Amino acid sequence: xxxxxxxxxxxxxxxxxxxxxxxxxxxxxxxxxxxxxxxxxxxxxxxxxxxxxxxxxxxxxxxxxxxxxxxxxxxxxxxxxxxxxxxxxxxxxxxxxxxxxxxxxxxxxxxxxxxxxxxxxxxxxxxxxxxxxxxxxxxxxxxxxxxxxxxxxxxxxxxxxxxxxxxxxxxxxxxxxxxxxxxxxxxxxxxxxxxxxxxxxxxxxxxxxxxxxxxxxxxxxxxxxxxxxxxxxxxxxxxxxxxxxxxxxxxxxxxxxxxxxxxxxxxxxxxxxxxxxxxxxxxxxxxxxxxxxxxxxxxxxxxxxxxxxxxxxxxxxxxxxxxxxxxxxxxxxxxxxxxxxxxxxxxxxxxxxxxxxxxxxxxxxxxxxxxxxxxxxxxxxxxx
Amino acid sequence: xxxxxxxxxxxxxxxxxxxxxxxxxxxxxxxxxxxxxxxxxxxxxxxxxxxxxxxxxxxxxxxxxxxxxxxxxxxxxxxxxxxxxxxxxxxx
Ligand SMILES: Cc1cc2nc3c(=O)[nH]c(=O)nc-3n(C[C@H](O)[C@H](O)[C@H](O)COP(=O)(O)OP(=O)(O)OC[C@H]3O[C@@H](n4cnc5c(N)ncnc54)[C@H](O)[C@@H]3O)c2cc1C
Numbered sequence: 001x002x003x004x005x006x007x008x009x010x011x012x013x014x015x016x017x018x019x020x021x022x023x024x025x026x027x028x029x030x031x032x033x034x035x036x037x038x039x040x041x042x043x044x045x046x047x048x049x050x051x052x053x054x055x056x057x058x059x060x061x062x063x064x065x066x067x068x069x070x071x072x073x074x075x076x077x078x079x080x081x082x083x084x085x086x087x088x089x090x091x092x093x094x095x096x097x098x099x100x101x102x103x104x105x106x107x108x109x110x111x112x113x114x115x116x117x118x119x120x121x122x123x124x125x126x127x128x129x130x131x132x133x134x135x136x137x138x139x140x141x142x143x144x145x146x147x148x149x150x151x152x153x154x155x156x157x158x159x160x161x162x163x164x165x166x167x168x169x170x171x172x173x174x175x176x177x178x179x180x181x182x183x184x185x186x187x188x189x190x191x192x193x194x195x196x197x198x199x200x201x202x203x204x205x206x207x208x209x210x211x212x213x214x215x216x217x218x219x220x221x222x223x224x225x226x227x228x229x230x231x232x233x234x235x236x237x238x239x240x241x242x243x244x245x246x247x248x249x250x251x252x253x254x255x256x257x258x259x260x261x262x263x264x265x266x267x268x269x270x271x272x273x274x275x276x277x278x279x280x281x282x283x284x285x286x287x288x289x290x291x292x293x294x295x296x297x298x299x300x301x302x303x304x305x306x307x308x309x310x311x312x313x314x315x316x317x318x319x320x321x322x323x324x325x326x327x328x329x330x331x332x333x334x335x336x337x338x339x340x341x342x343x344x345x346x347x348x349x350x351x352x353x354x355x356x357x358x359x360x361x362x363x364x365x366x367x368x369x370x371x372x373x374x375x376x377x378x379x380x381x382x383x384x
Numbered sequence: 385x386x387x388x389x390x391x392x393x394x395x396x397x398x399x400x401x402x403x404x405x406x407x408x409x410x411x412x413x414x415x416x417x418x419x420x421x422x423x424x425x426x427x428x429x430x431x432x433x434x435x436x437x438x439x440x441x442x443x444x445x446x447x448x449x450x451x452x453x454x455x456x457x458x459x460x461x462x463x464x465x466x467x468x469x470x471x472x473x474x475x476x
Contacts, residue, residue, distance in 0.1 A: 038414070038415050040418065154418040154419055155419075158419065235426050235462055236425075236426075259421070285459070285468055286468055286469075288465075289465045289468035290469060292465065293465055293466065293469060299465050300465055300466030301464055301466060302464065302465055303462035304462060304465060304468070305425075305426055305428055305459075306424070306428060306457055
């Protein structure tokens with residue numbers, strides 16, 4: 001048995017759903033989205049739900065500022081009654097050395113000149129006005145943007161999926177792409193786990209941490225690997241922390257969600273497993289307890305209620321791989337490491353433009369797959 | 385307001401709301417949890433998980449033991465960060 005589609009999108013995270021919606025909006029009639037589990041079940045649903053302007057490369061600054069703007073209006077645009085829980089209280093990035101502070105100043109200047117982002121550099125006194133309970137020992141300043149913040153990953157994804165479905169996209173959950181057919185250097189179809197073949201001239205790989213496996217199906221070697229990251233959640237508290245606080249020095253970040261609970265994260269790329277393991281560990285609990293109570297001693301009395309783990313989809317420069325490939329009709333939107341949730345809206349739109357042969361709103365050519373051969377890596381200094 | 389049968393006390397979700405979500409296609413405990421926060425509160429689903437599982441079973445015609453349970457994620461009981469450090473006392 002076989003059926004036909006104009007486009008098959010593999011992956012029901014925020015990127016896949018956004019791409020499907022934007023393609024449907026362009027008038028593509030027969031779009032199928034495949035998700036092996038349920039929507040937002042992988043990276044998207046396991047993220048820290050943060051959105052920010054504060055990046056250090058032109059490409060990420062343009063993408064993220066545009067995406068934040070799209071988020072501000074997303075629930076209305078997509079006519080999504082549950083809302084996406086957008087909260088803009090800022091991101092505060094702590095600097096512990098003068099050279100780190102210099103880097104933040106350079107980043108802020110670029111953000112403000114390219115996108116009028118409104119990023120400011122704070123003194124320690126200004127930091128304490130925003131977060132009085134922060135331990136500022138060793139802190140020399142911070143970068144702050146008050147329009148950074150939080151969105152609910154499930155709702156953003158569901159909002160795109162519902163809007164896409166209304167435009168006729170067929171969303172097949174619990175359906176896995178198991179092979180891709182290629183003939184004469186171009187894609188011709190996708191085989192799903194039932195054995196059925198969906199004939200299609202276009203396949204989009206938005207499979208997140210599983211993206212390299214999808215690449216293999218067309219004979220492409222994508223330098224993409226999973227890396228576990230973990231998060232811990234506390235009981236809900238009265239609102240007291242308006243912004244996300246990040247320290248690249250400690251690999252730590254923490255914030256309070258609109259619901260009141262605190263979300264605490266520590267990145268530990270040196271020790272974390274690099275496979276498809278999504279189990280939480282006790283060691284992480286202790287590590288977070290130590291590091292976060294150092295930043296905020298008052299949190300010692302707060303109770304942890306839950307913990308989870310998710311996979312970053314890592315590339316050699318921790319930046320995404322986007323666009324066309326050497327296989328005709330096979331497109332990539334993978335490799336977002338720890339910052340891809342917020343970019344779902346803008347990248348979905350751009351991917352739809354690229355697939356339909358239009359000039360994209362933002363030039364994404366630096367994110368090509370070839371850069372790992374040519375060495376033209378993307379030097380993003382602001383990633384956790 | 386009409387009587388509501390509360391399923392999830394922590395997040396104030398009623399049986400009707402849960403049934404509506406199942407109706408809309410959220411057919412596993414994890415999906416319902418993520419869209420509605422059911423089971424994400426301080427009790428971590430101890431109160432509601434079983435009821436939601438029964439509702440899914442009833443709606444999908446599956447047996448109760450075929451319904452996938454959410455993953456166990458430590459800690460089992462809420463614990464203070466300070467205790468994890470070894471410094472705090474539980475009843476302070
Ligand atoms: C702990 C943690 C914290 C994070 N914090 C943030 C943050 O604060 N802000 C931010 O912007 N980003 C954050 N991220 C990163 C963000 O979650 C990801 O970059 C983003 O969600 C990627 O979305 P995606 O749609 O590309 O991939 P995913 O959400 O991973 O979706 C890929 C989907 O493809 C499906 N799939 C895979 N293989 C197949 C197949 N063969 N057939 C069918 N389906 C398949 C998977 O089941 C999955 O649902 C964080 C990530 C983690 C793990």
